Amino acid sequence: MLKALIVEDEAPARLELRYLLQPYQDRIQIVGEATNVPEAKALIDAIDYDVVFLDVSMPGATGMDLGAELKEKHPELKIVFVSAYDHYAVEAFSVQAVDYLLKPVSPERMGETVRRLLEVSGDNARPARTAQPPLEWVPCEFHGHTAPIAVSDIIYVVAERETIYVCTTDNRYPTRFTLGELEERLPDHFMRTHRSFIANLRQVREIMPYFNGTYLLKMKDKAQSEVIVSRSNVRRVKEIFNIA
Structure with a gap:
């Protein structure tokens, strides 16, 4: 189980990420949310997160600045950048981000990101589920x-x-x-x-x-x-x- 932190200043965007990650809750558990960089730093210092979904554009220090700092301080932490703009993508991968998601994020695109996260974490086995019959x-x-x-x-x-x-x-x-x-x-x-x-x-x-x-x-x-x-x-x- 990967412990995830969402860093996003807009509440609707945080809810959307939660919704998109819901089908994978048996592999990725959202255990924290932050609305700005100082909050994110405090949470990351308190809990050993495995992955951070990080918005690029936030008031004050940017998500890109935080990403670079996190990779230096917590090299094992996996970062997924989320942005409405594609021109930060090259910079994102310079800090070894696992993925770069463009808003609006589709369920299929989130599924690809989750597969990447599980692969780099060595946890790409599918969860065992008991098949449920369709409802009539x-x-x-x-x-x-x-x-x-x-x-x-x-x-x-x-x-x-x-x-x-x-x-x-x-x-x-x-x-x-x-x-x-x-x-x-x-x-x-x-x-x-x-x-x-x-x-x-x-x-x-x-x-x-x-x-x-x-x-x-x-x-x-x-x-x-x-x-x-x-x-x-x-x-x-x-x-x-x-x-x-």
């Missing part, structure tokens, strides 16, 4: 009883605070399943579009640009609910629906 029904709660919701009736799934709701055409039901469990066991036409949403792609009414590179899926339920597509998943949605 999702047990939900309804007026104190269990309501089995057919997968074919699900429009989308949403996480709100600590509760996961399975949403149908005209109702929504809390379930004890996590989003991660549902993502693994729902059919292929269900997609984790955002850290808080799983959408049934067969129930999409419209696809609309939103803001900051994200998209919205308007669904076919009575309320015409809107499901967010994070920047890292926009490319995949466009490919699925053949959008140029």
